[in-house]
C-alpha cells in the first residue's frame with residue numbers, strides 16, 4: 708500500500724514538472740552569460756543606438772583593408788599626370804602578363820579588339836564609336852594612363868575599378884603595353900625587361916615593391932575566404 712502511494716506521488720511530481728513545459732517559450736537559463744554575450748551583438752537591435760541598430764557605417768575617410776587610395780583626379784589633368792608619372796609596381800613576369808592577357812580578353816577585347824587596334828566585336832557592330840587603337844600616336848598611351856582609365860573610365864568607356872583589383876589592373880595595363888608594342892613593331896615588355904636585367908639596382912627595388920604587393924594581395928584573399 709505504502710509502495711503504491713510512493714509511486715503515485717513520484718508519477719504526479721514527474722508529470723506536473725513535464726506538463727508545465729511550454730515549447731514556445733525559451734527554457735530557463737541558469738547562466739545566461741554563457742550563451743548571451745555581455746557586449747552588443749553584431750547587427751543587434753539596441754535602443755541606445757541611432758535607428759536602434761548596432762551596425763554602423765564606417766567613419767568618414769575610412770579605407771577598406773588592402774585598398775590603396777588612388778590620388779589622381781578624374782580629369783584630363785589627372786589622366787595626363789598619371790600618364791607621365793604613375794608607375795607599375797609589379798614585376799614584369801610571364802605570369803603577370805598572361806594573367807593580364809586573360810583579364811583583357813574578358814573585360815576589354817569586346818571593344819578594343821584582341822590586338823588592341825580598336826576593332827573589337829562591338830566596334831565592328833558599330834555599338835561604340837571612337838574606340839582608339841593603342842598605337843594611336845595622338846594618345847601616347849602609357850602604363851600609368853591605362854591604369855587611370857581603368858579606375859575612372861573615359862567618356863564611352865566605363866570604369867573597371869569594381870570588377871578588378873589593383874594587381875589585376877596593372878596586369879591588364881602590362882598586356883595593353885604589349886599590344887601597343889606589337890602594333891608598333893616594337894619589343895615586348897618581357898624582351899625589354901630581359902635587356903634591362905643587367906642593370907641590377909633597378910631590378911632590386913622593383914622586386915621589393917612587387918613582393919610587398921603580392922603579400923598584401925595574399926592577405927586579402929585569405930581574409931575574404933574566412934568571411
Ligand code: HEC
Nearest residue numbers: 814815818835837838839846852853856861862863864867
Ligand atoms: C565599351 C567599350 C570599351 C571597353 C569594354 C573598354 N574600353 Fe577602353 N576605350 C573605349 C573608348 C570609346 C575609348 C576612347 C575614349 C575617349 O577618348 O573618349 C577608350 C579609350 C581607352 C584608352 C585610351 C586612353 C587615353 O589615354 O586616351 C585605353 C588605354 C583604354 N581604353 C584601355 C581599356 C582597358 C584596359 C579596358 C579593359 C579593362 C577597356 N579599355 C575597356 C571603349 C572601351
